[in-house]
Amino acid sequence: MKRLGVNIDHVATLRNARGELHPDPILAAKFVKKVGADSITIHLREDKRHIKDLDAKQICLIKNLLVNLEISTNKDIVKTALKIKPNYICIVPENRKEITTEGGLNLERNKNNIKRIILKFKKKKIRTSLFINPSIKDVQLSKKLGVDCIEFHTGRLANLVKSKKSFSNEFLKIKRCSILADKLNLEVHAGHGLDYKTTEILSKINQIKEFNIGHFLIGESIFFGLSKVIKRFKKIIKN
Numbered sequence: 650m651k652r653l654g655v656n657i658d659h660v661a662t663l664r665n666a667r668g669e670l671h672p673d674p675i676l677a678a679k680f681v682k683k684v685g686a687d688s689i690t691i692h693l694r695e696d697k698r699h700i701k702d703l704d705a706k707q708i709c710l711i712k713n714l715l716v717n718l719e720i721s722t723n724k725d726i727v728k729t730a731l732k733i734k735p736n737y738i739c740i741v742p743e744n745r746k747e748i749t750t751e752g753g754l755n756l757e758r759n760k761n762n763i764k765r766i767i768l769k770f771k772k773k774k775i776r777t778s779l780f781i782n783p784s785i786k787d788v789q790l791s792k793k794l795g796v797d798c799i800e801f802h803t804g805r806l807a808n809l810v811k812s813k814k815s816f817s818n819e820f821l822k823i824k825r826c827s828i829l830a831d832k833l834n835l836e837v838h839a840g841h842g843l844d845y846k847t848t849e850i851l852s853k854i855n856q857i858k859e860f861n862i863g864h865f866l867i868g869e870s871i872f873f874g875l876s877k878v879i880k881r882f883k884k885i886i887k888n
């Protein structure tokens with residue numbers, strides 16, 4: 650059974666645009682769960698441009714809600730994450746100037762630090778994941794670093810599909826990496842830039858167990874509402 654994680658960072662972005670309290674990401678977290686999301690994702694960025702420390706803390710206190718907290722390797726962010734104890738963490742690369750996460754982690758360059766961080770979360774029984782590019786080398790290295798799951802950055806595939814270019818090579822790359830990860834006992838997730846079409850394409854890969862979707866899902870909900878959009882995504886990933 651594939652699961653849907655809903656990234657609600659954009660609710661906080663909208664709230665912050667006015668510097669007031671509405672729309673409330675805490676209510677959004679509860680609501681998306683009520684209408685079918687299997688988990689929620691929030692990214693506590695170093696610049697706190699959307700989710701703030703207090704949001705993350707309060708969201709992690711919501712009962713019966715599985716929270717996936719995306720974090721960089723920044724010491725203070727790691728410290729905060731260990732304190733607020735989400736159910737899951739996903740380590741992502743972060744660059745101050747980027748509009749969104751532009752690619753997977755540079756594992757080779759940061760492997761010692763990442764390994765140490767993974768261990769800290771594993772000690773607290775928090776599920777760990779690494780956001781990586783679909784590369785065989787990075788899957789193998791992820792296994793060596795002792796992580797539970799890997800999430801493939803699907804931005805390249807999404808861009809190819811959206812610009813109506815051939816995406817079969819990228820799809821095969823993700824498929825091969827997913828098969829290898831599964832063999833290595835790493836749970837496979839996918840995320841970034843996904844819409845209905847790209848989610849449907851990737852749903853054909855049996856090894857992908859979780860999709861984490863934000864921007865398109867929240868944007869589409871302006872027209873059709875969170876409930877309808879989440880139900881449509883759930884139907885797509887079930888097929």
Ligand code: PXP
Nearest residue numbers: 750780840841842861862863864
């Ligand atoms: N997964 C991870 C690890 C991410 O960093 C992001 C973007 O913040 C997403 C999924 C969701 O991407 P999008 O907002 O493009 O759906």
